[in-house]
Amino acid sequence: MGTELFSDAWAAGWAKEINASEAYRVAGLKWESGFVLMMDSDPGIGLAEPRAVFVQLAGGECRAGRTATQDDLESAPYVLRAGPAVWRQVLGGDLEPVGAVMTGLMDLSRGSLIGLAPFVGAAKELLSAACRVECTYPEGLA
Numbered sequence: 001m002g003t004e005l006f007s008d009a010w011a012a013g014w015a016k017e018i019n020a021s022e023a024y025r026v027a028g029l030k031w032e033s034g035f036v037l038m039m040d041s042d043p044g045i046g047l048a049e050p051r052a053v054f055v056q057l058a059g060g061e062c063r064a065g066r067t068a069t070q071d072d073l074e075s076a077p078y079v080l081r082a083g084p085a086v087w088r089q090v091l092g093g094d095l096e097p098v099g100a101v102m103t104g105l106m107d108l109s110r111g112s113l114i115g116l117a118p119f120v121g122a123a124k125e126l127l128s129a130a131c132r133v134e135c136t137y138p139e140g141l142a
Contacts, residue, residue, distance in 0.1 A: 021125055054069070
């Protein structure tokens with residue numbers, strides 16, 4: 001049984017997976033950034049409030065992983081957001097994140113694909129690490 005998606009425990013598990021990834025260590029060596037993943041609210045499935053997690057990245061490692069604070073949401077260079085069903089597809093490996101951004105299923109609401117381009121390999125490894133964190137989804141999404 002996994003942890004609740006985008007909870008503090010899930011964020012800690014994500015940070016652990018990032019740090020266990022040799023592929024991320026190589027791809028993210030020159031990337032220093034904060035990165036937020038945000039899941040929009042969906043009262044229809046019992047998710048009354050949005051959820052967001054934050055990681056602080058530097059030198060090929062994750063220095064912090066936690067539930068995003070208001071400061072994180074306001075200052076992180078990159079914020080990637082989507083609805084719960086899209087996150088389930090992405091984290092289940094059924095939807096490629098870059099394609100989801102390009103088609104509007106996901107929103108890079110802070111930062112740009114052009115700014116992210118030098119670090120696209122590292123960003124892909126971040127999401128690959130997220131896919132490896134066992135989680136439970138909101139009850140109505142099951």
